[in-house]
Amino acid sequence: MLRRLSLLCVLLILLEAGLGSVGAHAQVLRRPVPDxxxxxxxxxxxxxxxxYVAPLLRQYGFGATFFVCEFREPAFADKTKYMSWAQIRQLHRQGFEVGSHTLTHRHVNRLTQEQLGAELDSIEGRCHSNRIPRPVTFAYPGYDTAPTATTLLPARGYHLARAGGNRPYDPVxxxxxxxxxxxxxxxxxxKVLPALRQAQNGRIVVLTVHGVPDVAHDWVSTPPALFELYLRxxxxxxxxxxxxxxxxRYVNLPEAIRTIPPRYENLK
Known part of the structure; x- marks a missing residue:
């Protein structure tokens, strides 16, 4: 009899733990994530x-985020390599999101909070001058992350920040x-097509694309023919x-930021 009661207690504890997990997931998710x-x-x-990219995306009706910065090398002033702010403003007018990539592509693990704040200020100021909404999303230059950023970004109104890692995003x-x-x-x-097939069972696949092609930094270039293949x-x-x-739409971002501990490993 005592053994049965002990087993029953264990089952109740496990059930309660499972329900707690489901409840936590329900608080983080606003709705189920579709495959x-x-x-x-x-x-x-x-x-x-x-x-090249924006016209193709519009043809397919796809959304996208463009994380902008002003590189120092090669210089952002070289308009054979980089967009002008007028072109960035046009991306916004076409319905795409403009996000922050810092002003000068400085890696956040090398910055103080004050320095990172100044980088954010500069991009936000340029967006304001060009009638682009203040960014609420951020991309880590070089995929380098740091507690400096995860502390400052939400205080500055940023809700989402993208790194690397070659794995899908699990919102829970x-x-x-x-x-x-x-x-x-x-x-x-x-590597790309198998990655796309991982967008299932609640996981979301996020792609990082640089230039198509990237004439400023050819080592991160995506060939146009392959880019079109991915879109098709x-x-x-x-x-x-x-x-x-x-x-x-799917994730309760304030709740997720509050309840999911930051994990900085495996994001390069």
Whole structure:
């Protein structure tokens, strides 16, 4: 009899723990995450984002986030390599999201909070001058993360921040200020298409794309023919393709930031 009671107690404890987990997940999620949900993000204000990428995205009806900065090398003033702010403003007018990538692409693990705040101020000021909404999403330069950023970003009104890591984003275990992503850089479709197929069972695939092509930093370039292949694949296989900000439809971001501990490992 005592053994049965002990077993019953254990079962009740396990059930209660399971229900608690379900309840926690329910608080983080506003609605179930559908399969085949993909986020497209583009880094570094490459000229091809305005001249080549945006027209293709509009053709397919896909959303996207463009994380902009002003590189010092090669200089942002070289408009054969980078977008102008007029072109960035046009991306906003076309319905795309403009996010912050710091002003000068400085890695946040090398910055004090004051220095990071100044970088954010500069991009926000340029957005304001060009009638672009103040950014609420952020991308880590070089995929380097740090507690400095995860402390400052929410205080400044940023709700989502993207890193690297080559794995899908799980909204119930990944803090939204440390969202992993897959890179499309290079000629290897064998890493991108399998990555897209991981958008299932509550996980979201976020892609990081640099220039298409990237003439400023050719080592992160995505070949145009492959980029078009990826877009056709997403379209033909009925994926939902959104900007990073759109994840707020599915995730209770303040609750997720509050309750999911930051994990800085495996995000490069």
């Amino acid at each position: 085949k949900l993909v986020v497209l993000t583009f880094d570094d204000a490459a000229l091809s984002h305005a001249t 275990t990944d803090n939204p200020l440390l969202i992993p992503s897959f890179s499309t850089s290079g000629p290897d479709t064998a 694949y997403l379209h033909d296989h009925h994926y939902t393709v959104v900007a990073l900000r759109d994840l707020a």
